[in-house]
Amino acid sequence: MIAHVAEAAEDRGRVVLWLGASAQASATAIDAAMFLASAYQSEVESLFVEDRQLFDLKSFPFARVISSYEEGWRDLPTADLDREIHFIGAALQRRIANMADRRSIAWRGRVVRDDPLAALAMACSERGPWNMVAIGEPFGVGKEAQLRELFATVTGTTGVVIAGPMAHRIEGPIVAAVEEVERLGPMLKSTERLKEASGARVILLLVGEHVGDLAWLEGEARLMLGDNADVTLDSVLVKKGDSSAVAGALRRHKAGFALAKYGGLVLPAEGSLRPLSAGLECPLLIVR
Amino acid sequence: MFFRRANKKDKQNKEISEPEVASEPTPANEAAAGEAAEAPSAEPGASETRVDPSKLGFETTAELEPSASPIGQRRALEALDFGIGMKGEGYNIRVVGPAGSGRRRAAHSRLEAAAQEAVSPSDWVYVRSFDAAGGFRALKFPSGEAKRFCEIFSDAIDQLADALPAAFGADDYEIRRSAIEEEYRFAREDALEALRRRVEEQNIAILRTPAGIAVAPILEGKVVSIDVFNSVPAALRKEVEAKIATVEAEVEAILQEAPAAEKARRERLLELNEKVAGRQVRAVIDEFKEQFAKVEGVSSYLSAVARDLVRNAGLFLKASGRVQESVMVPISTAGDLRFTRYRAHVMAAHSSTDGVPIVHESNPTYANLFGRIECSPADSGQAPQIVRIKPGALHRANGGFLLLDARALIAAPDVARAFRHALEEGEIRFDPPADPIGPLGGEIPDLEPIPLKVKVVVFGDEQAHRELATIDPGLQRLFKVEAMFENAIERSSETVAQYARLIAGLVKQHGLKPLDAGGVAMLIDQAAEQAGGNGHLSLSVAYLADICREADHWAGTAGRAVTSVADVERVLQERKDRLGEPADRSAA
Numbered sequence: 119m120i121a122h123v124a125e126a127a128e129d130r131g132r133v134v135l136w137l138g139a140s141a142q143a144s145a146t147a148i149d150a151a152m153f154l155a156s157a158y159q160s161e162v163e164s165l166f167v168e169d170r171q172l173f174d175l176k177s178f179p180f181a182r183v184i185s186s187y188e189e190g191w192r193d194l195p196t197a198d199l200d201r202e203i204h205f206i207g208a209a210l211q212r213r214i215a216n217m218a219d220r221r222s223i224a225w226r227g228r229v230v231r232d233d234p235l236a237a238l239a240m241a242c243s244e245r246g247p248w249n250m251v252a253i254g255e256p257f258g259v260g261k262e263a264q265l266r267e268l269f270a271t272v273t274g275t276t277g278v279v280i281a282g283p284m285a286h287r288i289e290g291p292i293v294a295a296v297e298e299v300e301r302l303g304p305m306l307k308s309t310e311r312l313k314e315a316s317g318a319r320v321i322l323l324l325v326g327e328h329v330g331d332l333a334w335l336e337g338e339a340r341l342m343l344g345d346n347a348d349v350t351l352d353s354v355l356v357k358k359g360d361s362s363a364v365a366g367a368l369r370r371h372k373a374g375f376a377l378a379k380y381g382g383l384v385l386p387a388e389g390s391l392r393p394l395s396a397g398l399e400c401p402l403l404i405v406r
Numbered sequence: 407m408f409f410r411r412a413n414k415k416d417k418q419n420k421e422i423s424e425p426e427v428a429s430e431p432t433p434a435n436e437a438a439a440g441e442a443a444e445a446p447s448a449e450p451g452a453s454e455t456r457v458d459p460s461k462l463g464f465e466t467t468a469e470l471e472p473s474a475s476p477i478g479q480r481r482a483l484e485a486l487d488f489g490i491g492m493k494g495e496g497y498n499i500r501v502v503g504p505a506g507s508g509r510r511r512a513a514h515s516r517l518e519a520a521a522q523e524a525v526s527p528s529d530w531v532y533v534r535s536f537d538a539a540g541g542f543r544a545l546k547f548p549s550g551e552a553k554r555f556c557e558i559f560s561d562a563i564d565q566l567a568d569a570l571p572a573a574f575g576a577d578d579y580e581i582r583r584s585a586i587e588e589e590y591r592f593a594r595e596d597a598l599e600a601l602r603r604r605v606e607e608q609n610i611a612i613l614r615t616p617a618g619i620a621v622a623p624i625l626e627g628k629v630v631s632i633d634v635f636n637s638v639p640a641a642l643r644k645e646v647e648a649k650i651a652t653v654e655a656e657v658e659a660i661l662q663e664a665p666a667a668e669k670a671r672r673e674r675l676l677e678l679n680e681k682v683a684g685r686q687v688r689a690v691i692d693e694f695k696e697q698f699a700k701v702e703g704v705s706s707y708l709s710a711v712a713r714d715l716v717r718n719a720g721l722f723l724k725a726s727g728r729v730q731e732s733v734m735v736p737i738s739t740a741g742d743l744r745f746t747r748y749r750a751h752v753m754a755a756h757s758s759t760d761g762v763p764i765v766h767e768s769n770p771t772y773a774n775l776f777g778r779i780e781c782s783p784a785d786s787g788q789a790p791q792i793v794r795i796k797p798g799a800l801h802r803a804n805g806g807f808l809l810l811d812a813r814a815l816i817a818a819p820d821v822a823r824a825f826r827h828a829l830e831e832g833e834i835r836f837d838p839p840a841d842p843i844g845p846l847g848g849e850i851p852d853l854e855p856i857p858l859k860v861k862v863v864v865f866g867d868e869q870a871h872r873e874l875a876t877i878d879p880g881l882q883r884l885f886k887v888e889a890m891f892e893n894a895i896e897r898s899s900e901t902v903a904q905y906a907r908l909i910a911g912l913v914k915q916h917g918l919k920p921l922d923a924g925g926v927a928m929l930i931d932q933a934a935e936q937a938g939g940n941g942h943l944s945l946s947v948a949y950l951a952d953i954c955r956e957a958d959h960w961a962g963t964a965g966r967a968v969t970s971v972a973d974v975e976r977v978l979q980e981r982k983d984r985l986g987e988p989a990d991r992s993a994a
Contacts, residue, residue, distance in 0.1 A: 140614040172615045175622045177632035180647055182654065183618035186661055191654060194620065206616040233628075259592060260599035283595075284587060369580050396592060397584050 121277045121308040121377060121405045123154060124248035126161040126224045131248030133160050134275075136238050137210055137255070138167040144256045147281035148214060149288045150401030151252035152221055153375065154279065157315035161224035164214045164254075165241050166207040168231040173199065204229075210254075235264075239272045246274030250403075256283045257398075262391050269380055269387075269406065277405040278380075282398035290374030290400065291350075292318050295364055295384045297325040299338045306342070306349065308377060308405070313348075318374055323367055324353040325383055356383045359390070365397035376402045455897075455934075457927035459971070462906060466920035466968055472911035475515075476508045477904045478895030478945050486513055489887030490520045490807075490861065496886045498829070498862040500812075500871055503891025506948030510809075513863055513889070514764070517807050522761040527805020530856050531555060532751040532795050536710035541852030542751075542795065545703050550758040555698060556750045562690045563748050566715060569686045570722040579682055586678060590671030597660045605653050610646075612657065619661075621653045683719035687712050711748065721745065743782050743791050751795035753777070753856065754804055762806030767799035770814050772821050772838050775799050776828070779836075779851065792851060800825075800834045803860050812866025812874045819877045826881045834858050894942040897934060905930050905943055912951045918958040924971030929953060932978060953977050 124131030135151045155162045175181045181194040211227040218225035230237045242249040257280035292312050294305040309320045326332035332353045343349055354367045361384045368376055381387040489499035503509040529552030535543040602612045611624040622629045623646050691712045698704040721744050777798035782791045815822045820839045833855040875882045895901050906926050936944035957973035
C-alpha cells in the first residue's frame with residue numbers, strides 16, 4: 119500500500135492527530151501532521167481521547183497520580199478530573215487549531231471519552247480508507263505493542279507518523295527507506311508528493327541484510343530512476359532486529375522527514391523498534 | 407611660561423630693516439628692489455606712499471621665490487615652535503590672532519614638520535571583556551598593528567563559523583552524543599517500562615495519563631471497575647492495595663532519580679560539546695595568539711575569547727551557511743548581530759611611517775571628541791547589541807596634535823569641561839553628559855579609559871580666548887603657550903619686498919596665473935590702506951588670497967596668461983561697489 123491520504127475535498131479521509139494518551143505532546147509530531155496535510159491538501163482532525171480507564175480508576179479510594187514535575191503522589195482529583203482533562207484537551211486543541219490556521223490547513227477537533235485505540239479506529243473508519251494517523255505524543259520506549267495493535271486494529275489508515283523522543287527537525291531531505299524492489303515505485307511517488315510541499319531533496323535509502331541484496335536493489339533503483347538526477351541513492355546494511363544503522367543514516371543525511379515500511383528490516387513487526395525510534399531526529403511515516 | 411604679544415613701543419623701537427622672518431632665504435635682489443620701490447617714502451606713517459611697480463625689480467610673480475613662512479609673525483612662530491617641542495603637562499598652545507591672519511596655515515605647517523619627524527603613536531582597540539564585570543577593555547598595539555589584529559580576528563571568527571558546524575555535524579560527534587542520550591535520557595523510560603512489564607504479570611498497570619502516572623488493578627489488560635474490585639474478598643483487595651503501594655513506591659523512586667540523571671546528562675553533553683568545540687577553537691585561536699604574543703593583554707584576551715567561543719559554540723551552529731556537504735558558502739559573521747561580542751573596535755590606527763597624527767575637529771561635540779557607541783535597532787528581534795564603538799577626535803589625535811576652535815568650545819561648555827578633565831587626567835574616559843546610546847536604555851557600557859597624550863592647539867581671536875577662560879577657568883592652566891599672530895606689519899622697503907614674495911606664495915599655493923608687478927604694487931597699497939594708512943601693512947592673508955583669486959578669474963575670462971593690475975583694480979572696484987570696501991587706489 120502506498121502512503122496516501124485523501125484530499126480535504128474528497129471527504130474520504132484525513133490526517134488524524136491522535137492525542138490524549140499522556141500529558142506529553144510532541145511538537146515535531148504535530149508539525150509532521152501539518153506537513154502531511156499540506157502536502158496532500160488534506161485536512162487535520164485532532165482527536166483528543168479521554169482514556170476511559172482513568173475515569174474507572176478514579177472510583178478507587180487509593181487512586182493517586184504522580185507526575186515528573188511534582189514531588190510525591192496526590193489523590194486523583196475525583197471531583198476535578200473531568201475539568202482538568204477537559205482543559206488539557208482544550209489547550210492542545212487550541213494550539214493545533216492555531217498551527218493549522220497559520221498554514222491555511224482545514225482543521226477539526228474532536229474530544230471523545232473511550233479506549234484510546236478504539237476511539238482512533240472509530241475515527242478512521244468514519245471516513246476511510248485514506249487516513250493517516252499521527253501519534254501526537256513522543257514515540258518512546260515500549261511503544262512497539264501499541265504500534266502493532268494500531269496497525270492491527272485501525273484498518274482505515276495507510277500509515278502512521280511517529281516522532282521519537284529526540285525528534286526536533288522537520289526541515290531537511292526526505293529520506294525513504296526501501297528494502298524491496300516492488301516498494302521502489304510507491305515510495306518514490308510518496309516522496310515526490312512530499313517534495314512538492316517542502317522543496318526538500320529526496321534520498322532513497324536502500325536497506326538490505328546482505329551486500330548482494332543491496333547491489334541488486336540498487337541496480338533496480340537506478341533503472342527506475344533513469345536520468346532523474348533529483349533523487350539521491352544511498353544504501354545501508356542492516357542486521358535483522360537492529361535498525362540503528364538506518365537511524366545513523368537518517369542522522370547523517372539530516373533528514374527532515376523519513377518513510378519506511380512496517381514489518382520489515384527497518385521496522386520489524388515483532389521485536390524492539392528502539393534502535394531506530396530512540397535516535398530518530400525527524401518524523402517517520404510508517405506505511406503498511 | 408607665557409609668550410606675550412609684543413607691545414607697540416617695542417615695535418616702534420625695532421629697526422625697520424630687521425627682517426621679520428629670520429629663517430627665510432632672501433633673494434639677493436629682494437632688499438634692493440624693495441628699497442628702490444619704497445625709496446621716496448620709506449618713513450613710517452607715510453600712508454599716501456604708493457609702491458612704484460617699475461622699481462619692484464620683477465615683471466611678474468613668476469620671477470620671485472615664494473615666501474615659505476608668513477611674514478611679520480616671528481614671535482608667534484617662535485612660540486609655536488616652543489609649544490610644539492616642549493614636553494610636559496599643560497604645554498598646550500593658544501593661537502591668538504584675527505581670522506584670515508594665516509595663523510591656522512602657519513600652525514599647520516609647523517605642526518606637520520614636527521609630526522613627520524615624530525615616532526608614530528600606539529594603536530588602540532576596544533574589545534569586549536569576557537569577565538564578570540562586563541564592559542570593554544582597551545588593547546594597546548604597536549603602530550600599524552590594530553587593523554591587522556582586527557582583520558585576523560574577524561577571519562578567525564569566520565573560520566569558526568565554518569569549522570564548528572562541520573565538527574558538530576560529523577558522524578563521530580553524533581555517535582558520542584547519541585551514546586550519552588542513550589545512557590541518561592532513556593534511563594527513566596527504560597526503568598518504567600521494565601517495571602510496567604513486571605507488574606503487568608501481577609495484574610497491575612502503570613497508566614500514563616494527562617494528569618500523571620497512575621497505578622491501577624487490571625484484568626485482561628483493562629482497569630477493573632470498582633464494582634468488580636469490591637466483589638472480591640477483602641483479603642485479596644488488601645493484597646492488591648499493598649501491591650499497588652509497592653509499585654507506587656518504585657515509580658516514585660524512578661521519577662526521583664530523574665533530575666539527577668538529567669543533570670548528569672547535561673554535564674556529559676556539555677563536556678562533549680566543549681571537547682569538540684575546544685579543539686576547533688584552539689586550532690584557530692592558538693595560531694592567532696602566537697602572532698600577537700608580544701602585545702600585552704592580547705594573550706589573556708584571546709584566552710577569554712576562546713573560553714567564550716567554546717561555551718557559545720551553539721551560536722555558530724545556527725549561523726551555518728552550509729547548503730550541502732560538498733558545496734560550501736563562504737561565511738561572514740561581520741553583519742550578524744549574534745557575533746558582535748567578538749567584534750574588535752579600532753579606536754586609533756596609524757601607519758608606522760606616518761609620524762604622529764594632526765586632527766582638526768571643527769565641531770567638538772561630546773561624540774565627536776570622545777567617540778560614540780552605536781547599537782543595533784531595538785526591533786532587530788534581539789536585545790540591542792553594541793555594534794560599533796566609534797572613535798572621537800581625542801582617540802584619533804592621541805599621541806599627536808589636536809586642533810580646535812575656541813568659539814566652538816565656547817558653544818559647548820559641558821564638552822569643554824569634559825575635555826579639560828580628559829587633559830588633566832591624561833585619559834579618554836567615556837562618560838557622556840547625556841545618553842548617547844539610545845536603545846541600551848541609558849545604560850552606559852563600561853569602557854576602560856585609554857591613556858591620553860595629546861598636544862592641543864586652540865585657535866581664536868583674543869575675545870574668544872577670554873570667553874573660553876571665563877566658561878572654564880581651569881582650561882587656561884592647561885594652555886601655557888600663547889602664539890600671538892599680528893594683524894599688521896610695519897611698512898619698510900624690506901617688508902614691501904617680503905610682501906611681494908608673500909603674494910607670489912599665494913599665487914603659487916592656489917595655482918593662479920602669475921601676477922604682474924603693477925598688480926602686486928596695487929595689492930601692497932591696498933594692504934597699507936587696510937592697515938589704516940599709518941605706515942603698516944595688513945597681514946590679512948585670507949583677504950589677499952581672495953583678491954588674487956578673483957583677479958585671476960578676470961584675467962582668465964579675458965584670455966590673458968598673466969594677471970594684470972587692471973584685473974586687480976577691477977576686483978577692488980567691484981568689491982567696493984558690492985561690499986562697500988574701500989578702493990581708493992588708481993593705477994600708478
